[in-house]
Amino acid sequence: MVTLEQAVSAAARARDNAYAPYSGFTVGAAIKVVDDDTFYVGCNVENASYGGTICAERSAIVHMVSRRGRSPVEYVVVLTGAEPPSVPCAICLQVLTEFCAADTPIHLADAEGVRRTLLLRELLPQPFVLV
């Protein structure tokens, strides 16, 4: 049984590895999967060709899918140094929507812990759906 506090620590450790020489804005993310005590973490990885940058949240999703395929996500932690805590960008919310239920809690954290929690559907009420 892992705790939300441990998930925040995992996101903070991932943030320490962020590669953000252009913006200087570092982000860590941790995904908790149901019945799985491993945190699937990610950090932002920037590129000299700015559009090649991947955000922490998408990096964590790629990590989760690479390790165990599509999985039931319990919650996501996104950790920055921002005050107020940053919400994920719209591209990340769209990607999270692909793998997370609408009522998945997205915990917004800083080094001190969780500052705010919103559901995915509150952050992206109208995701794109391919029909």
Ligand code: THU
């Ligand atoms: N970034 C994330 O990692 N997640 C987001 O949801 C928004 C922005 C990163 C991308 C870039 O490396 C830096 O933050 C500044 O935009």
